[in-house]
Each structure stands twice: as C-alpha cells, then as structure tokens.
Amino acid sequence: MHANTEKLMIDARRAYELGRVRSALPVLKWILPLVAVSIAICGEPVASLSLGALLSVTSVYFLWRGQKLGQGVQAGLVIGTATFLIPIFAEVTGKCCALGSHAVLCSTLGLVAGAAVGYHILKVRETEGRYLLSVTAMTILTASLGCAILGLSGTAGLVIGVLIPTIPVYAVLKTRYQNQV
C-alpha cells in the first residue's frame, strides 16, 4: 500500500474512533439528571458523584466499543432507572426507613431488577455474554445511584439481588440455545 494511503487509513481510523466517542456522549443527557437527583435527594454527594462518574465512563465505553456491549446499554439504563426511582420515591415520601433495613430493601429491589434483566434477555433471546454483562452492569450502576441513599450495605444488597435471578436465567437460555444448535 502507498505510504500516503497508509497514513490516510490511520487518519480515517482515528476519525472513526473519535466519531464513535462523539456519538456515545449523548448518553450523558440521561445519566447526568439521575446523578443530580441522587445528589439532591440522597445527601451523599461523594457516593453519588463516584457512582455517576463510574456509570458515565462505563456507558460511554460500552457505546464506543459497540456491538453487543453497546446494544445492552439502553435496556440496562431503562431497567436501572426504574429501580433507581423506587428508593428515591421512598425517601421523598418519607417511607424509606419504614420499608425495612437498607440491605433488605435494596436486595429486594435488586431481585426485581434482576428478574427484569432475566425477562429481557429471554425476550430478545440473547445468549452473548457481553450483552448480559452490559445490561447487568448498566442496571446495577444506575440503580445504585438510588441506593446511594442506603449506603454501602444497600448497594451490596442491590448487586447480589440483581445477580441472583440473572445468572440462572442466562444459564438456562444458553443451554437451551446450545441444545437447539
């Protein structure tokens, strides 16, 4: 290949990668309001900012990488946002402490979110591990913004709760798919 063409190819590749980062950035329009609500309601700005930064970096990375990782971001954000709103709503209405201990509340939320993730992957019949990783990571990170209000035990409960139903559903789906092939 001609040296100029090779240089052009490198430049084109750089332009492509930058274009992908640019096209991934609008996801922040979804995440930043959640972080703002989390900071305002939970009263744990450091935890909210750290989780928000982690969620932002992860989602932009997944969307930049694309393929299965990118495809799972939207579903994860939707399930995660629905889960995020429950502890926030409980805090705003003053019913947070009446719902039980932090870990129990978030574990229950996690179970519901995990069931939603499981239902989603069954519905789209997606057996690719990276897709599951993307949906699960997005769900956990988004929902944990709401659980920042409940501290570390709440977040840990959420993670466990999400993983309990997700992993078996994925295992069943993968086995069934492999048997079909």
Added chain:
Amino acid sequence: MNGSQYEDLNRQMAKLADGDRSAFEPIFELVWPSVKNFAERALNNSPDAEDAAQSALLKIFAQASGYKKELDALPWILTVTAFECKTIRQKHTRRREQGAMDLVIDQATDNSLNSEEILIEKDLYAALNKVIESLPLSDQETIKVAFERKERPNIPPATFRKRVERTIKKIETLWSENYAR
C-alpha cells in the same frame, strides 16, 4: 463498483456502524477509489481533488457510526464527497475574488510603472469607471462595497457574493460591447 461490491459495501457499513472494527479495512479499500474518482471528476482533475477526497473520506468515517442500515451506503458516501468538493470550489471562488481585488489595488499603488504604463492604466481605469457609471446605482454600490472594502450590507455573505458575480458579469458584457476589438 459492481453489484456485489455495492451489496458488500452496504453490509460492511452496517457492521462498522455497529462497532465491528473488522469492517474498517474492507470499507476503506472499497470506498477510497470511488471517492477519489468522484472528487477528480467533480473538480476537473484539479490538484485540490485529492485534498477534497481525503477530507471527504475522514468525514465519512467520522460519521460512520451514525450510518443507518436501511440506507444505501454509496449514495450517502458520494453525497458527503460532493459536499466537500462544493466547499473547496466555493473557497477557491472566494480566494480568486480576493486575489483579483488585491491585484487591482497593488497595481494602482505600484510605483515601478513607467509614465507610458501609467497613462495606459489611467485610460483603462477611465474606461472601467465609464462602464461602472453606466450600471444601475444598486450595482455601482455593490462594486464599491466589494472592491473598496467598505462595510458590507446586512445580507447573507452568499447572497452578497452572488450579487457581486452578477454585477461583474454585467460589467464584462458592457466592456465587451464597448471596448472589445
């Protein structure tokens, strides 16, 4: 580009838009010759054709993640290239206008001319002034604004450029009617 290459390009573009980097090189090899040929034809093989083609190619790859699968890739690619060629042509037209204006000013202020040349210049300017004075007042004003670097009217630059082009054409017509041998 033949039919199967055309189909292949659509397929590869969809893969690249999804984040599959393995499609990058095949697309580059399919697209670069087409973009280069198109730019050369659009710019009549001018030396700028290569620049236009390179710039178009970088834009194509920068926007590749936004490519929609249901669209044909080649028309989209050639539209981007045509737009780039048009931009380069417009830049040239503007540069030529500015260059012509600078030349007139330079010649008018050039002290190295001998007396005979000065007389010829004077005659030419007198003839040119006569032609300009025979134009409608609005055209005279346009020429003054364009070549004497006065403040431009509050209209879009493209409209003003077209107005100047029309006036110059009128001057050329009048000039050839009165002074052409």
